[in-house]
Amino acid sequence: MNATHNHPDPDELVPQLRALLSSLADVFAIRLLTNEERSEAKRLEDLAESSGAAGGLMPFVNEGIHAALASDEVFAVTTGPMTNEPPTPWTIMVDEDDQVIGEWLPQSRIPEARENKRCIFLSDDFVMYKEPRPRGKSRFVMPFVCLPLEGDDSPFTVCGVGSPSTPGDEYIRSLMGNPGPDVATLLLGVCFRPSL
Numbered sequence: 001m002n003a004t005h006n007h008p009d010p011d012e013l014v015p016q017l018r019a020l021l022s023s024l025a026d027v028f029a030i031r032l033l034t035n036e037e038r039s040e041a042k043r044l045e046d047l048a049e050s051s052g053a054a055g056g057l058m059p060f061v062n063e064g065i066h067a068a069l070a071s072d073e074v075f076a077v078t079t080g081p082m083t084n085e086p087p088t089p090w091t092i093m094v095d096e097d098d099q100v101i102g103e104w105l106p107q108s109r110i111p112e113a114r115e116n117k118r119c120i121f122l123s124d125d126f127v128m129y130k131e132p133r134p135r136g137k138s139r140f141v142m143p144f145v146c147l148p149l150e151g152d153d154s155p156f157t158v159c160g161v162g163s164p165s166t167p168g169d170e171y172i173r174s175l176m177g178n179p180g181p182d183v184a185t186l187l188l189g190v191c192f193r194p195s196l
Contacts, residue, residue: 010073013155017075017188020147020159026080028183029176033074037175041168041187042069048165053140058093060140064162064187067144071158071189076172079184082106086145090163093128096136102128144189158191 010032021027033041045065053060068074085106093102104126105113113119119127146160164172164185172185 010075013073013190016155017159017190020149021077021079021161021186021188022083023147024079024084024086024145024161025082025184028078028080028179029076030188031076031176033076033175033187037076038069038074041065041074041164041171044167044171045069045165048167058138058140060142062142062162062165062168064142064144064160065164065168066162067160068162068187068189072191073189075188075190076175077161077186077188078172078176078179079186080182081184087148088143088145090142090145091126092141092143093138094141095134095138099132099135100129101132101134101138102126155192156190157193158189161186161188 014030017030018027021030042065045062049059049061052058085108089103089105091104092100095101102119102122107125110125113127114121118131119129121127142163142165144160144162146158149156149159164187168187169185172187173179173183176185
């Protein structure tokens with residue numbers, strides 16, 4: 001017997017998705033992307049990756065956006081400031097062995113990082129660690145941030161978000177009514193439980 005994916009009506013999912021996302025930030029709007037919009041979001045991320053990070057000085061991979069776009073359904077999301085820390089950093093720097101050598105820090109970790117002097121601040125909230133020493137070429141990675149699913153009755157096997165690059169952010173903003181600069185954008189991907 002083959003398992004099939006039972007895809008609920010996306011409009012019926014919005015309240016549940018809003019509740020899951022509210023563990024991170026105030027959610028303003030959620031909108032299902034069409035296949036054409038998903039293709040354009042992928043094209044823009046691929047373009048941004050080919051240009052590199054830090055003015056093209058370092059490669060980067062947006063694993064979060066690619067994972068979201070590979071999901072069963074993809075939603076564009078606008079949010080306010082984060083109300084809680086994400087379960088993983090929004091951005092990390094890794095060496096060729098995938099060893100984390102730098103990362104975005106949530107506000108709660110910044111004072112400790114400043115005190116212990118084991119890192120160098122590259123910005124107000126991004127550090128590079130003094131140890132371990134990087135091996136080979138380094139790159140920035142924007143991970144897929146999985147949201148915690150509770151209970152066995154969830155229709156999802158995976159629910160997570162990716163943070164877009166600048167071109168992707170501008171595109172999502174255009175789809176969401178061009179909100180102001182104080183509004184963040186995300187792509188949220190969900191995969192459904194198979195039904196027999």
